[in-house]
Amino acid sequence: MYDIIIIGSGAGGATMAYRLADTGKKILIIERGDYVPIEKENWDSVEVFEKNRYTTNDLWLDKHGKPFRPGMHYNVGGNTKFYGAALFRLREEDFREIQHYGGVSPAWPIQYKDLQNYYLEAEKLFHVHGKRGSDPTEPFDSEPYPNPPLPHEPRIQEIVDELTDYGLHPFELPIGVNFTPHTTANAPYILDRFDGFPDASERKGDAHLCALAKALEYPNVELMVNTKVLKLNTDASGTKISEVVVEQNGETKTLSSELVILSAGAINSAAILLESKSEQFPNGLANTSDQVGRNYMFHQNTALVALYTEPNPTKFGKTFGINDFYHANRDYKFPLGHIQMLGKSDPHQIKADSPVAAPGFTFELMAEHAVDFWLTSEDLPDPENRVTVEDGQIKISYSENNQKGHEFLKSELIKALKASGKFETFLFKGFYFSKGMDVASPAHQNGTTKMGLNPATSVVDTNCKAHDLQNLYIVDGGFFVSSGAVNPALTIIAMALRVGDHLKNEVLTS
Numbered sequence: 001m002y003d004i005i006i007i008g009s010g011a012g013g014a015t016m017a018y019r020l021a022d023t024g025k026k027i028l029i030i031e032r033g034d035y036v037p038i039e040k041e042n043w044d045s046v047e048v049f050e051k052n053r054y055t056t057n058d059l060w061l062d063k064h065g066k067p068f069r070p071g072m073h074y075n076v077g078g079n080t081k082f083y084g085a086a087l088f089r090l091r092e093e094d095f096r097e098i099q100h101y102g103g104v105s106p107a108w109p110i111q112y113k114d115l116q117n118y119y120l121e122a123e124k125l126f127h128v129h130g131k132r133g134s135d136p137t138e139p140f141d142s143e144p145y146p147n148p149p150l151p152h153e154p155r156i157q158e159i160v161d162e163l164t165d166y167g168l169h170p171f172e173l174p175i176g177v178n179f180t181p182h183t184t185a186n187a188p189y190i191l192d193r194f195d196g197f198p199d200a201s202e203r204k205g206d207a208h209l210c211a212l213a214k215a216l217e218y219p220n221v222e223l224m225v226n227t228k229v230l231k232l233n234t235d236a237s238g239t240k241i242s243e244v245v246v247e248q249n250g251e252t253k254t255l256s257s258e259l260v261i262l263s264a265g266a267i268n269s270a271a272i273l274l275e276s277k278s279e280q281f282p283n284g285l286a287n288t289s290d291q292v293g294r295n296y297m298f299h300q301n302t303a304l305v306a307l308y309t310e311p312n313p314t315k316f317g318k319t320f321g322i323n324d325f326y327h328a329n330r331d332y333k334f335p336l337g338h339i340q341m342l343g344k345s346d347p348h349q350i351k352a353d354s355p356v357a358a359p360g361f362t363f364e365l366m367a368e369h370a371v372d373f374w375l376t377s378e379d380l381p382d383p384e385n386r387v388t389v390e391d392g393q394i395k396i397s398y399s400e401n402n403q404k405g406h407e408f409l410k411s412e413l414i415k416a417l418k419a420s421g422k423f424e425t426f427l428f429k430g431f432y433f434s435k436g437m438d439v440a441s442p443a444h445q446n447g448t449t450k451m452g453l454n455p456a457t458s459v460v461d462t463n464c465k466a467h468d469l470q471n472l473y474i475v476d477g478g479f480f481v482s483s484g485a486v487n488p489a490l491t492i493i494a495m496a497l498r499v500g501d502h503l504k505n506e507v508l509t510s
């Protein structure tokens with residue numbers, strides 16, 4: 001019997017473990033994957049992207065019932081082992097109702113001020129580097145970022161200067177990097193690939209290194225790997241989780257705990273709840289509202305590769321972002337979204353995404369000149385965009401929305417790049433290509449167990465407690481009411497710290 005079981009060791013689960021570790025409670029973290037090995041393939045784009053070395057082999061179904069292999073990472077540290085570590089606060093306005101081209105982004109039942117101190121703590125915990133105030137849309141904080149911004153490499157600085165001359169306000173990208181070596185790895189320090197790659201030098205601020213490793217220093221905290229949670233059962237009253245059913249080495253086991261924190265990620269947490277059907281709960285647990293799995297969002301995301309005349313010898317290009325189009329402005333009635341730099345692409349990545357077939361040396365040349373951008377626009381919550389489970393298989397029924405703003409955002413970026421004059425000369429003639437992320441790329445998944453005051457229309461309350469159950473908290477990307485247009489992980493981490501404080505101060509007091 002445990003005091004607390006945490007399901008999942010990603011941004012939400014690892015941070016919950018970190019926050020609760022010093023309570024002395026007997027805590028078990030259940031993780032379906034294993035540790036990501038430190039190996040030379042970590043930075044090999046053929047292994048990572050062509051052979052999908054680190055993503056699950058599970059097949060999911062799309063809305064037509066067509067199977068696909070999702071870009072999901074099941075391992076200690078969850079998707080943060082593979083994330084870009086761009087760690088943003090939601091904007092103050094994101095918590096309020098906002099009209100978009102594609103519809104309304106609803107208001108949250110909490111406000112920015114409810115998370116502000118936790119955002120600051122999250123930035124410290126995940127070693128965020130940035131420059132407070134350089135982003136015109138960034139919400140207020142009196143304290144600076146815990147670490148100075150990462151410097152732009154020379155080619156990136158040139159692009160920043162060109163965009164500034166054009167009238168935009170590029171800002172220092174807030175990014176989680178721990179320059180102090182971890183005890184677990186003394187690999188030489190190379191700040192290189194982040195997006196989609198695990199970081200062999202362990203400098204990337206991920207949930208495993210920043211939060212979980214600290215929690216595991218406590219003797220009362222235990223991690224169980226390669227153990228998949230299948231379902232949750234309640235006691236006879238139907239108001240408390242009494243059993244966590246797991247599969248380990250092909251065997252089914254039952255564990256129990258006073259308190260259960262579900263942090264399996266927005267899609268898997270919904271799937272576990274939907275699979276936890278019983279005679280008493282034919283629609284699964286925490287689901288009297290019929291909202292579990294609904295309102296699935298994962299942002300409108302596009303990777304855009306611009307081929308300049310100049311070569312781009314940058315090693316680590318993830319140092320600036322652009323938020324000039326985040327809110328409605330005089331040119332646009334409604335918000336467009338956010339732009340940030342991606343890690344520098346290599347010939348294999350260019351070949352995989354290029355719209356043109358060409359001999360290998362062409363991709364080498366293209367990669368030498370490529371500058372990589374990531375564009376994100378808000379995805380609006382739609383109850384018909386949903387996660388369901390069919391015969392044990394996850395199905396993602398999703399139809400795009402709010403595309404118009406995203407298209408405007410793309411064309412604004414191209415206009416800005418072309419204005420430099422250097423993007424229009426003989427070699428590539430202003431050539432760029434882009435790839436929108438589809439349902440198989442659920443990196444920014446959120447919204448499936450939404451937060452709300454009304455149990456009839458939401459799944460969790462403002463402390464992430466399931467309305468229907470006394471001892472179940474759901475702390476991962478699921479609680480988002482709207483997606484905003486910045487990356488989600490810092491909000492999940494900040495919320496975990498906040499929920500952890502609530503549990504410590506209000507629930508675990510005896």
Ligand SMILES: Cc1cc2nc3c(=O)[nH]c(=O)nc-3n(C[C@H](O)[C@H](O)[C@H](O)COP(=O)(O)OP(=O)(O)OC[C@H]3O[C@@H](n4cnc5c(N)ncnc54)[C@H](O)[C@@H]3O)c2cc1C
Nearest residue numbers: 008010012032074078079083084085086229476477487489
């Ligand atoms: C390539 C990539 C780049 C990204 N870049 C950024 C970025 O730059 N900035 C940013 O903010 N966000 C980024 N993200 C998104 C970010 O990683 C996620 O928002 C964040 O990790 C979500 O946290 P979570 O706790 O909800 O879920 P996760 O981190 O996914 O953790 C869920 C954990 O639960 C485990 N689990 C799932 N099902 C079960 C089960 N049945 N039993 C037991 N364990 C289970 C999983 O294995 C996993 O460890 C990126 C994601 C990807 C994939």
